[in-house]
Amino acid sequence: MSVPVMTVPGEPPAPVSSAAVRATGLTKVYGSGDTAVLALDGVDVDFARGGFTAIMGPSGSGKSTLMHCLAGLDTATSGQVFLGGTELTRLRDDELTRLRRERVGFVFQAFNLLPVLDARENVVLPMQLAGRRPDPAWFDAVIARLGLRERLRHRPAELSGGQQQRVAIARALLPRPDVVFADEPTGNLDSRAGAEVLDLLRSSVRETGQTVVMVTHDPTAASYADRVVLLADGRLAGEVERPTAASVLDALRGLGG
Amino acid sequence: MLSTTLAGLRAHLPRLVASCLAVVLAVAFVVATLVLNETTRTTVLTAAGAQYVGADAVVTSDDGSSLLDELAVLTALDGVRAVAPEWQTSVQAVAPGRTGAQYLVVGAVADDPALRWQRLADGALPDRPGEVAVSERVGADVGDVLRVTATAADGTETSTAVTVTGVVDLGGDPEAGLYGRAWATPAQAQAWGAVDPTELRIAGRPGTDPQVLADAVATALPGSGLTVRTGTAQAEHRAGSMLGNATALAAVLLVFGTVAVLVAGLVIANTFAVLLAQRTRELALLRCVGATARQVRRGVLVEAALTGLAASVVGVAAGIGLAGAVSALAGGVESPVPLSGLSVPLTAVLAGLAVGTLTTLLAAAAPARAATRVAPLAAMRPLDPAPLRSRPGVVRLVLGLLLLLPGAALLAVGVAVASVFVALPGGVASFLGVVLLAQRALPPVVRAAGGLVARLGGVPARLAAGNATRNPRRTAATATALLIGVTLTTAMVVGTASTRATATAGLAAQYPADVVVEGLSGELPPSLLGRLGDLGGVATGTALTVAQPTGPDGQPWTVYGIDPATAVPTLRSTAETPLPQPGQALLPRWLADSWSVADGDPVPLTLDGRALSLRAGIVDDDAPLLLTTGDLAALAPGAAVGQLWLRLDDSDADVQAAVVDTVTDTVGSVVPDAQVTGVVSLRQQMDEVLDVLLLVVTGLLGVAVVIALIGVGNTLALSVVERRQENGLLRAVGLTRGQLRGLLAWEAVVVSGVAAVLGVVLGGVYGVTGTASVLGMAGEVVVDVPWLQVAAIVVVATVAGLLASVLPARRAARIPPVAALAAG
């Protein structure tokens, strides 16, 4: 049985895979000369659509750098990054910015929200910057799921750390991005608030098929994911499928970190 | 610690440039003012006192009585080489190429060369009757022949033709431009009716001490009623009476200098806040490794002092250069302030250095205190987000209200009683109050303006509106600096426009006719009005007839007849020149009183057997007896034309002045002794003075505005530093570089726009009240707000604020989103 394949002359064929994000030969060098640091060293990795992946590794192994390059926040020194069919490594700054606000969501460890805006304004900010209106039904659903209905008029300074992270997650989910990146989203929270945040991330994967990539140090947090990617010295150093806190801890010990 | 400071200075040099610029401008301003003031003083001293500088002693009569007797005594006095009596008279002279006569003040040339003070631009001084030297104002060259008409005390006129032998340069004498001057031999001056001298200039024998000579002279002339001074003292005495205006101007300029220094202080404080915020971690690290808070503070203050001193040195040089440029420019054109050369007093240099350095130190004190409060641990932490709220001191609020309310009341009283001496302290106090209260009042206004902008400008504008009030104290300081500059500029512009309008209206009322032609012998040919009306630039005119009927008291009175039909279109204002109706005689109150007639009473006039009874109309001011031409013709059928009133076309002052010259020449060719007076020259003089004043003052205030705008740029730079993470977050979640630049641009527009609009409103109030209090005494005050200029001030200040955001915005846009997420 032959399926006609359409190709555009001059363009490489769109990568046919179920990966939401894919990196090939990704290398990142900070600085130059004597002080040059090789933060990523030829990383090949892909993240399945609708999957929840955790990135782990010792401090300084390049987790944040990998995430920034995948999310179009930083430019790679060499190698390629694909978000769906788009090659990020080719885009100019404005195109990257537009891609970030329409197709990528972020949750950071701290300083996620703009202090001058209230919770609602923070949540809709990327869509507003893109000049789009959130779908009201979807907005209500996200806000209800994150339990923020009563908090929409509050400024970040009037919210607890856990509430602030939930607002950040709502902001990340609202535009229905191709992928949500989270860099140590529970790093500043106590274990209970942390568990809440992780539950929310996992349920958004389970219930709406959201792709989530999360950097974490915490084996318990990693156990919420479907898969753990291990990083050491800027190189891939193994994977754990269907992780548990114990199996992740074992794998980390194996790195000697 | 000093080496760390110097290293810090080197590292932050580019940032420091902004605050240095503010210091340089402010210091340059103050120094230029002081130098110009001193230059004016010496110019006047050498120019106005020129005739006394060469003399060893001068005797002046206090009551104007003759000093001829003293002359004889002094010539015989031991130690006296020569005495020059000051023969003085005035004549009418016609220069070649002109038909109209001009007024000349004639003095005598001393016989002794030491007492000949006149500096010749050309030719030589006269040495026989029939020769004169003239000042440049006369417009004659060496070899020209002047027709001189002198009137003796008994009224007889003599006419002589004299040759011009030299042209005298009066230098910067403030009176040089007012009227022409001529110098003749003592004999010629006496022939032209010079009265007995009231001033004697004395030259001593070589080696005589002037003070000793002056004392000897005083002893030799025991009588009272005369003053003996040394030549230098006399020169200073005369210059002093002329410097009044220049000193007042210098005082005004120093006020503006103070304003520039104040604004610079606000800006410097903000700049240091920027610098220190950028270095919080550096300073904290210094604390970590063991520097005490005092050491850190001292380091910062030494840095401020060095910056201030360096900038002040540049500022002093710039100020002297500026004064030199102004002086050179003023030498070329006629300026209301006499200037020539440049005198740099040491005090100006020292004052400049002190003002610049101290202002910088004071301004840096508050940020330095804040910087030393930094906990050593801050080195380890990301920058704290800016405080959301800060509370301006209650002291400031109370003090502000205590200044504003009584100040405003005093200002209102000053306007009501038309006294600038009441209004001025009120204005100063209320403005200081405004400046103090601005800290509290501006943030809410900025917030409101931000709300407005947020609705117009999309997401970046909305964020900018929030950002503009994040740090109310800093926003207030930035906006206050601009507010001060804009307020004062607007006050000047509105004040000048209103002064001009008021003075123009006043002139129109006082001198309703542009040009008045009057025959000295009392008669003008009836055809003259027609000839003048045909001249280009003359719009219309009216002829006044004159006769001498006998009044009710049996005395002959000069009565004018005016034709209201032609007078109304000729006069610029009839406010103080009421016109008679047919059958009415307008007479001044004093005359009505002496004739014992009341308003509406019959006034009988007779002439050559004809009698006429008119209704009395009493006018307040010193007007002539006025009838309609028709009524006067009934009394005196052949009444001659006594005066012509002309109205000129509205055009530039110099065009009108040229028309007046043509009128003068035309009249002079028909009636040589006729007198032509034009208020055009008055209006022109006033316009010139106001224009120069406005130009100088707005230029100087412009400096304050420029300094304030540097402050806007600095504040934004500080925001960029403080909100590095936040801006990075915005970039991460999708704000483009352009939108980020827009964000800062909006913030600048909101802050500078608010300051500009409020400043213009305040400035308008001060301009109008100021004018009202200064000119209210003189009558009706005409308020004139030059809307176009005022709008231009708002636009310029706002756009300049926008420009000030360009550099910080570029800096912000360069921040990569990731770098911003990393701490610090």
Ligand SMILES: Nc1ncnc2c1ncn2[C@@H]1O[C@H](COP(=O)(O)OP(=O)(O)OP(=O)(O)O)[C@@H](O)[C@H]1O
């Ligand atoms: N802006 C930078 N300039 C120079 N080197 C950098 C920069 N950012 C990161 N690095 C270096 O790159 C390497 C990887 O850093 P990265 O922040 O990705 O590590 P990480 O795995 O996220 O560590 P952690 O768990 O501590 O957050 C480190 O050696 C770090 O020193």
Ligand SMILES: [Mg+2]
């Ligand atoms: Mg990291």
